[in-house]
Amino acid sequence: MGNTCLVVMYHYVRDSATTPFPEIRALPPALIERQLDWLQREHHLISLHELEAAMDGHARLPPNAALVTFDDGFIDHYEAVFPILRRRGVSGVFFLAQRPYEASPRVLGVHKTHFLLAHLGAEAFAAAVLREHEPALVAVDAGREDVFGADRWEHADERTIKHLLNYGLPFDEAERILDALFARHLGPQESFARELYLGEPMIAGMAAAGMTFGYHTRSHRMLSRLDVEEQERELRDGVAWIRRLTGQARVSFCYPWGGPKTYTTGTVQILAGNGYSVAFTSVRRRVDLSRDGRFELPRIDARDLPPYVTGEPATPPGEPS
Ligand SMILES: [Zn+2]
Incomplete structure (x- = not known):
């Protein structure tokens, strides 16, 4: 079992019922606590650094390794997720698109x-x-x-x-x-964008406390619909930008939507050529280091894991689309 890792993907994490948008499908913080209880009981939660070291052949994964990842850079991740992870001593990975951080911030x-x-x-x-x-x-x-x-x-x-x-x-x-x-x-x-997405000081604070950030394209377009030059424009600035925000040496990536048809072999080549460390999809299975390439690491949605699959009543968590 030292060769696999369960990578869990999250999106919105909030008590939607208490917000102006009760219909937003979010994972309530109380449920992420329960999911982390289960993950910490049944798995060994690792950092992205440990997964990268195993991919590089410098270390082996612990048995039942698991990693938690959070897409889209929501302020939810600072307000609801960061305190929980810090209290538990867990390092999460957070993926940011750049468009909300440009001169006039835009909602993706x-x-x-x-x-x-x-x-x-x-x-x-x-x-x-x-x-x-x-x-x-x-x-x-x-x-x-x-x-x-x-x-x-x-x-x-x-x-x-x-x-x-x-x-x-x-x-x-x-x-x-x-x-x-x-x-x-x-x-x-x-x-709206300023209230939806992480602010730069929040990102710096999370990075200083052991959280890791990765890139999620400039504008969250579906990469498979873009030609090579357009994909290049979506991907080329990410490593430098995330380094500047966080001080991290290595920068990972996560494909918007992330299904098999949402990127191309050209995308993988651009990621490799622009210095990204690894990339995550949303293909729903465990990472198997003996077969998965570093730029196509699968992830399992939070809704596919306990407490959602035990038959207990639960609010559906956020969705990738
Ligand atoms: Zn996304």
């Missing part, structure tokens, strides 16, 4: 979708998207039978609308629509 498209869905509900959100740009939907529909006819939009579910925004529409068009709807329903993006 994936999160605009989550908050608009939470605010409007799936049907009203789908209808709003349709109204915002009917010609784009017609154009998409004309070229592709597998996408969604306008008539089907009346009862669009969450999956359908996410698929359209993530895969169906050109990036610029999806972004334009989300920006318009966000401004209309949720207000200015800049102040």
Whole structure:
């Protein structure tokens, strides 16, 4: 068993019911405590540094190794997760996209979708998207039978609308629509982003206390939809930026969405060429050092582990899409 590691992935960690967005699917802090109780009882929690050392052949993993990772750089991770991990002496890995840290901070498209869905509900959100740009939907529909006819939009579910925004529409068009709807329903993006994402002093404080940070692209676009130059632009600045924020020597990476079709062999080459240490997917199984390449390390969603799989009632945790 010294050759495998259970890498757990988390997203939103908050008591959503007490926030202005009760529909955001988050893991409540009390449940992450229970999951960590289980992880610490059944596993040996390691740091990313220990996993990297094992991949480099400098050390062996302990039996039942496990590592906890947190995507998207939410302020949740400072407020709810960091105190818990510090109290338990656990080192977590936190993945940041850069766009929220640029001159005028922006909410990532994936999160605009989550908050608009939470605010409007799936049907009203789908209808709003349709109204915002009917010609784009017609154009998409004309070229592709597998996408969604306008008539089907009346009862669009969450999956359908996410698929359209993530895969169906050109990036610029999806972004334009989300920006318009966000401004209309949720207000200015800049102040929302400042309340949603970790601040730089928080990141520095967490790093100083033994937490590790990795990169999650510049703007959280689906890398497999980009050509090589566009992917290069999404990935090239991450190592230097995370080093500057944290003082870390090594910088890991995590693919947005992270399924097998969300990146390409070209992505892996760019990561290797730009000095990243390892990269994580969201393919749901344990890391096996005897077969997994360092730029395609699988992770298991928190919802696939106790207390969620014991049959006990639980609020569903956050989702990767
Ligand atoms: Zn993400």
